[in-house]
Amino acid sequence: MRIVIIEDEHYTAGYLKEMILQVAPDAEVIKMLSGVTEAKAYFNVSIIPDLIFCDIHLADGSGFDIFSQSKITTPVIFVTAYDQYALQAFKANGIDYILKPFNGQSILEAINKFRVMYASRTKDLHYYGSIIESIKPPVVREPSSLLIKFGEKIKPVKIKDIAFIRTENKWVHLVTFQNEMFVYNKTLEEMEKTCGESFYRVNRQVLLNREAIGEVLQTYSRKLLVQLKVNNTPTLEINKTKMSHFLTWLSA
Incomplete structure (x- = not known):
């Protein structure tokens, strides 16, 4: 006192x-x-x-x-x-x-x-x-892993280990940096919310991890071609309407 x-x-x-x-x-x-x-x-x-x-x-x-x-x-x-x-x-x-x-x-x-x-x-x-x-609102922690079911087995896959996510014939596939592929029972929209800002919605079919990008090339038609670090994966195309937004996200 x-x-x-x-x-x-x-x-x-x-x-x-x-x-x-x-x-x-x-x-x-x-x-x-x-x-x-x-x-x-x-x-x-x-x-x-x-x-x-x-x-x-x-x-x-x-x-x-x-x-x-x-x-x-x-x-x-x-x-x-x-x-x-x-x-x-x-x-x-x-x-x-x-x-x-x-x-x-x-x-x-x-x-x-x-x-x-x-x-x-x-x-x-x-x-x-x-x-x-x-x-105070409760602290919401984003999940760090996804649980993949194989019959009676469950395998945890870390989100940071997923290179990209794509839809094919109404199925959602997770592709890891080790080129492993898993089917997951969520929509691409749900995956976009779960994976957070480190993933980018390239188009209707693909959600891309920033760390999976190896090189970005600009074409004469003002499009971007994204080459991935994962072997045997196709080059992704970013159209000119998304180009500025994509580059801003990539530099974040």
């Missing part, structure tokens, strides 16, 4: 610090300020504390001026010899109001009040955080 003390009487400031550390061993008084001007300058550039103890009557003005002319939202415990400022104190971030001469008991009660309020605020943050977590 980081605390700043604003008090222009040197003896009172030292005694207040002593009382705070005595009743709250976990507290740390990070700064002791002596007036309005010094406090304003400090809060403009320094770390905002968890709690502020502030005298109302300071040598260069009222402690209320520090908070009325700034955006400080830190809770404040006001310390004063006069009791007529209580209402004004609670309008200026005040959570408690201690009359001089103060003692350890009055300081402890004020700090305990701050702890209760701070604990409540932290609890609310955790509560709202749990709500946000609960309404």
Whole structure:
């Protein structure tokens, strides 16, 4: 718990610090300020504390001026010899109001009040955080393998090992880089969604893995010919309407 003390009487400031550390061993008084001007300058550039103890009557003005002319939202415990400022104190971030001469008991009660309020605020943050977590959409992980059925057997085939997918006589065939071919019971449209952006729909019959492309040639008729790394496979043709889109995908 980081605390700043604003008090222009040197003896009172030292005694207040002593009382705070005595009743709250976990507290740390990070700064002791002596007036309005010094406090304003400090809060403009320094770390905002968890709690502020502030005298109302300071040598260069009222402690209320520090908070009325700034955006400080830190809770404040006001310390004063006069009791007529209580209402004004609670309008200026005040959570408690201690009359001089103060003692350890009055300081402890004020700090305990701050702890209760701070604990409540932290609890609310955790509560709202749990709500946000609960309404987040679930993470959908793309499959890394496809399960191919052979009668009573099942063989996993990694998607990254598939060079291309093609339809032939209403059947979908998966062709791997090792030139293995498997029949799969999904449509090419479904495979396009499953395989993701590393595959490109060349035409109505072929879905191509980027890693399977060996070389791309441009013809005089403004078409692209795609030669694959897989042996004994046909050259694929990209027509001119798809050429720009295909090259953009290829360079991604």
